[in-house]
Amino acid sequence: MKYYFTNLLCSPPQEDPIPSSRYSMAFDRKSTQQDAEGQDAEDPLRHLRDEFRIPTRADLKKKKISGSDSSEQAGEPAEPCTYLCGNSLGLQPKRASQYVSRYLETWATQGVFGHFKRMEDALTPPWLDLVNDEATKKQMGDIVGALPEEVAIMQTLTANIHLLMASFYRPTTDKYKIIIEGKALLSGHYAILSHHNIAPENTITITPPSGAHTLSTSHILSTIDEHASSTALILLPGIQFYTGQFFDIQKITAHAHSHGITCGWDLAHAVGNVPLQLHAWDVDFAAWCSYKYLNSGPGAIAGLFVHEKHGKVTSADAGGYLPRLSGWWGSDVGSRFKMENRFVPIPGAAGWQLSNPSAIDATTVLASLSVFGMTSMEELRRKSLKLTGYLEELLKQADGMGTLYDIITPRNSEERGAQLSVLLKPGLLETVMEILEEEGVVLDERKPDVIRVAPAPLYNTFCDVWRFNEVFQKAARTANDKRNPQEGNSLMVQGGQEKPGWGQVM
Structure with missing residues (x-):
């Protein structure tokens, strides 16, 4: 051709x-x-370049x-x-070393009290509140266009995809297929195929027409139309890692919803790169890493988004929350240390947290977010x-x-x-x-x-x-x-x- x-x-x-x-x-x-x-x-x-070690x-x-x-x-x-x-x-923000140094000094001089004690010259909240601090969640929310309660800093990208799929992939006899992008990073494919022992034939992979490298929005929408009656979930990249194509997240999400299909996004190459409005675009869920455009360090702690309509807790006693793979750090803060055998999720995305996060890992994310706060x-x-x-x-x-x-x-x-x-x-x-x-x-x-x-x-x-x-x-x-x-x-x-x-x- x-x-x-x-x-x-x-x-x-x-x-x-x-x-x-x-x-x-x-x-x-x-x-x-x-x-x-x-x-x-x-x-x-131009002054922001001085914030980085090149x-x-x-x-x-x-x-x-x-x-x-x-x-x-x-x-x-x-x-x-x-x-x-x-x-x-x-690249490494210059302030990352300062943030990490303060963390190490706190650990050295305060021990376990670093979880709770707010030091006068601290650059981060106490470790207990490190990722759930309202200011931190607002900073991340501003980057992805979300309410503070719709974001959580946690785990890694693939782990978060697993956690989100456990909640949002709800196959039925009629609707059980998943639509994905054909050249997405393999970790996403592995995560998808491992849920419910999904057979390869039950995944619909969207690929460019012969001779082309990119996908038109119309091609994506027509694929959704073709498989709408049997599709339970769509998971696409916000930016395609190989070509750098930025998908029309708002239009594709709305089209999926018009067919009653849940739509999620892998934003590994989009977060910190392009403006996002996940809340306004009515995105169901999303996950991302923080070591690319967010400059938080190799394998640094990642993030996820859950729209507020899915994160509400109506009646915990009646199981009135979206099913999930739960952990104690996602349980109600007021009862977290009472050691009661009853999971009551924190409302919002924080309810998907599993374990207390690595403090040093989260510290580098906060250092990077402080640079984003300058613009x-x-x-x-x-x-x-x-x-x-x-x-x-x-x-x-x-x-x-x-x-x-x-x-x-x-x-x-x-x-x-x-x-x-x-x-x-x-x-x-x-x-x-x-x-x-x-x-x-x-x-x-x-x-x-x-x-x-x-x-x-x-x-x-x-x-x-x-x-x-x-x-x-x-x-x-x-x-x-x-x-x-x-x-x-x-x-x-x-x-x-x-x-x-x-x-x-x-």
Whole structure:
């Protein structure tokens, strides 16, 4: 199936596309480093970069955690690396070490009293209230567009999906199927298939049409229509991890509800990345991790959302709450330590908690939330659209677009977050990644041929994007010459005319 790269994209036009140029820097010439520096100088959020520890290029060469080593002696650059991998692991907030240090000192000097005693110079609530503090829940609620009582900081992403499915997947004889996205992260698939011993044939996987990389909203809605009579649950990603596509959560949720289907969302790549309104969109439930755009550290404690209509406790004595896998930390605070053998869930999402959370784990989340408190998701989104639009503009200007690589993320700015997925010509990935790493450019690869470039608005700059593009273009040409020494520049665009390339036939 042929795709001719009108607007230099390799997926079919989306519905009512909004041109990315609306948010990008428009140039009638090649962008320069001075252009990027000018944009950074005008960035109202530029001060937030100072809140993060950005590894230097010398750091990335180190073989020891502390002290000097051969990399410094070899004169490796001390300048910051170009870190565009926040979609895999966010950078460390500087205040995280301060928060953790206070936690360790509290533990050392207070012991068990750290659970209850509020220290005058503490940066967090006592451990007993660490994740259930109203201010903390409001901060997380503001990021996902939820009421404080609709969110809980707890467990890990996959564990939370399991817990939520135990409550929300209620199969009947007629309605028992689950609709999922075909290329979702495997942990979600594993979680789904393990419930009620779901047979693979009872999961409906939505995949793009042949030759396309992304899913149109109409395709998702038509799949729901086709299987509505037998579907009990829909679980989709808010942002598709591979392509970076941002799904229309509100429209899809409403359509599911019109068929009486429960709809939940895996927001691992959406939280802290794009503005969400989970309460207003009437989402039933959602789960997310906190180590990507929330910058809380590897494997840090995650979160979940349960809409207030599901979290109400009407009559505990009569079992008047949504069934769940329950634990003592989700039971009524007033009776929690009475050791009564009676589970009375806390109203709202907190009622899904199991055990007391790791205090050190939760502390890093609170440190990150305090940085988010310096701005808003709306402000971050505005910058993100400009950064990602600028990245797309640079990639489109370069000679290799359509011959050495193509963008598989939607061109509609409203249908993507802070990520562009770049599909390389087959055989280039290994060399490209080697060169990027050697030059201190950090990003994520997805074999066989995709790199995921994610300029996070909290700490990335237009200069980061500009430098990535400079290194990447050289790397792509070098990799192509290495693989096809006779080909040389024959694949490049010459004289302003696009030559037929590998990407035009998919």
